[in-house]
Amino acid sequence: MTAPRFGIAAMAAVPAERAADRGRIARRLVGELRPYKRDLLAALGFVTLGALAQATAPWIVGRAIDQAIEHRDPAQLARYMMVLLVIYVCGTTAQRGTIRTIGVAGQRVLADLRERLFARLERLPLLFFAKHAVGDLMSRVVNDVDTLNQLLSGGLTQVVGALVSLCGVLVAMLLLNVRLALVSFIIIPVMLLTTRQFARRARKAFRQTRETVGDVTAGLEQEISGIREAQAFGRTQANVEKFKAQNLANRNANVQAVGITAAFAPAIDVLSTLAIAIVIGYGSWLALHGQMTVGIVAAFLIYVQQFFRPIQLASTVYTQAQAALAGGERIYSIIDAAPEPADAPNAVSLGQGRGEIEFDHVSFAYDEGRPVLHDVSFVARAGQTVALVGETGAGKTTIASLIPRFYDATSGVVKIDGRDICQVTRASLREQMAIVLQDPFLFAGTVSENIAFGREGITQEDIERASRAVSADTFIRELPKGYDTVLGEGGGALSRGQQQLIAAARAVLSRRPILILDEATSSIDSRTERLLQDGLQRLMADRTSIVIAHRLSTIRDADLILVLAGGRIVERGTHEELVAHAGVYADLYRRQFGT
């Protein structure tokens, strides 16, 4: 909820966050600009030229008044005017050059940062994503890069130019008339102090508005995404009352803040006019006593108007820089996060194998000291189907995640075709397996694109054959544009079951020797699942499959069933063996099917 704010409001609206190690971050951010050194040098040249132009123009005006107009010399006036024209054109060229060089270089730096962030996110270990919320990561790439954008595109260009020209103006004034210059300078510290005082108060007021805006947005977000619950439980009116209170608090905070910010511009305005009054008063007195010319008074009048802009800009940029440093710190914390450990130095390609999976005394902990898998050992022979059964939290998904090395075992070894998976390259390892997860991942694109998932050399026929194999063909053909129907982000109008069918078709199409199904069929009704299973079964005849499911009908055909509890394998065997054993599995089975 940020409308463009100007001046004091812009300063105060940026939270004054302080980065932990500002010096280091600032040096790194400056380092990002290094590839554009030549652009920046050019920019510096443009800035200096622009400042010179800005400082000399009023001086020429003053000279024209004194030496040409007062002396009634039109030819001299024409000469001065030509000089003035050249200065103006130079100033314009310089300004255009500054905007282009700094602006373009800044945008390139930002694009580069975004791309590096994204590339790093594609390389980070999955443990990282288990510990960071999607919203938080999004905000780093979106909002934190934006704080840098504001600094680079807006503030920095202007403030450098403005500060250089302020110096030029000050020097020119001193050269023209030391006494009048010094008297006019009195206003500068007053302006600085006023600005600082206002910024401090405004920041306090705006903190309040930021917090209340947060409440308003959160209230809205909850209402919209929870609308079905709100209506089902008859809470809409209560929510309206709550929202009105939050909304009112936000309005009041804003009106209060405006009491401060609305006073700022007038205050500075009064100070500017005071500066004019000083120049007129003291200047005229000097002129009356013959110690100064009218032209110089005129030049001074133009100069004092140029005081405030640089001061205001400098304080805006100071605040922006604070936010940018804090943003930079968060950005670098991702860029610096350790990626998935590199493949072992002597890692080889796994190569197309038979697909035998072996867990050899494997333990795993997300956090040190809190293991979620204890000493798990089993073998899935090539072509076999192994089913994992157990309550929520028993460790089924964790086992499935260790096979593609989403996580690495804390102790023990996972082997494929007899090779420790830590000794082969990750890419070759993952090429051996197709995975269908609980939450199917569909991206914005056509159904065909989602099934092909970027693989090259896939024909439409391949895609349709894979869809038929998992019984997805029928519903896809009924979609408005069949296989060319564009799915929204997250699957759009498809039911969860339909999304799972598409993900299954994708897995079938990939023709890999190992198949991992993590509750991939939980939302498909049992008949469709039966059809899907028939298709999968045909295709899995020569594949090794790891299947996680709650429905026993899904797993009773498995070659090996592992029953997990608290991260340990408590029972193992075939369906018949386990039913006969009369243990945990037999109990589960009875409860689901018997009475």
Next chain:
Amino acid sequence: MGYLRSHWWDAAGALVSLLVVSAATLATPQLVRIAVDRGITGGSERIVWLSVLGLVAVAAARGVFSFVQGYLAERASQSVAYDMRNALFEHIGKLSFSFYDRQQTGQLLTRITSDVEQIRGFVGTGIVQLIAAAAMLVGTLVLLIILNGRLAVVTVVVILPVVVLLGRFVRAIAPLFKQVQQALGKTNAILQQDLTGVRTIRAFGREESELARYGAANAELLDRNIATIHAISNNFPFIFLFSNLGTFAVIWVGGRQVIGGTLTLGGLLAFNSYLAFLVQPLLTIGILASSISRAAASSERVFELLDAPLEVANRPGATPLAPIERGVEFDRVCFHYPGADQDVLHDVSFSIPAGHTVALLGATGSGKSTVVNLIPRFYDVTDGAIRIDGRDIRDVQLESLRQHIGVVLQEVRLFAGSIRENIAYGRPDASHAEVSRAAAAAQADDFIRDLPEGYDTVIGERGVTLSGGQRQRIAIARALLVDPRLLILDDSTSALDAATDAALRAALDRLMRDRRHTVVVIAQRVSTVRDADSIVILENGRIAAQGTHEVLLKDSPLYNAILGSQLEPASDAVTEGAA
């Protein structure tokens, strides 16, 4: 605009103050002129001091009035935004499910936050500034012509290109900003997708192609950003150049007039100061022009939302619904989603007697969820009627209808907050005992007690993450706490293991069936539905069969097929279970 009317006094006050400020601003150069011409040139120290005093007085007046203006304008605009957000919030709460099926959360949120903010920015400060800028422009022009006609004409001619350039810039920049926003939206969408789908991407080794996809979107964004910078650099420096050329023309032409004796030196200086007052309003109008078009687009989006029809609302004369006595009846119900031409339900008739448990069974997409969503009127039937105790549910008050119904939706949504708050969502005043009783019935009490802070454990964005089965159980507890006469479970136990599922069913029997409360359940598992008093099987939006487990087992090949797909072979499993 109607929203501004109720804050009329603030707006008018702001406008009057701004006109005073403009007048004061225009007076300043006159005082400078007097100081130079009659003071310095005329050699009168008294006049110099008087005009300096005048300057200070004018500055003070300008300060006070511009404060009043800023404050009043902001207060008016904040109040407009406040009213607008309240109206929007109240409206969206009443929109039916079919509206939300077609909307994305992010889009709606944008309308109520940033679109309202755009309008606010324009309504409050924009309109006032626009009027003031126009007044300033006209005032300055008039003054310039009075001061020196010829000089005024020259100046206007020199400055005219500023108007042209500004117009060009505004036209060029508006679509560019839009393109930047679109490109940014595209990069962010890819990022969001990849963050949520990180496992699948890794599993299929798609990192490189995803990076390429993002790279392309990012390059597009860079391209649009650079285009924007070029548009700025091709216009703004020249706008400033032409306004500087104004000074150039004034000094040259005016200087020659001074030499010729038709203009005083002070007059020249004053004239030069007025130039700034000519350029400043032009810039203001230029900047406002782009915000006007943005505000117009925003208000279109806001009013579109405010005007979205309430598809489900109370009929005039609707009366409250009494507690359900006899039951729910579907009478030849048809339904299609708005915009779709195909019915998803055809001619569905069945009854749910009070106290019974009715199970709905059918393939994915057969219309089970649609059937249950019609009972609390999340959607309204398109043909036929649903009656509770003989009354068409469209004739009763919506609030009272929903009061009697507890719903657990297929996609469980919990709110950021403690578990207790989540369970007590429908009855915020429920006691701890009531909350834990509902949780116990939903088989959630045990695992909640095992959490670090029990019922006070915070879930959501920054809190503990729960498994699918745990979330489902909390949602069931939430529905049970309101003690509904009719409970709807839409595939609400899919993530529960069989043991928990069995315990839950036993608890529901105790809570619902024994007290003659009604349950409608959608489930995939035969074990869940076989004990139901009646089973309704849907196929392609029609009722294919209905009856008890035993009747269907005997008569319905479809039921046997469904059963068979779960217990293979069916007869085998049944005998096994019976043995």
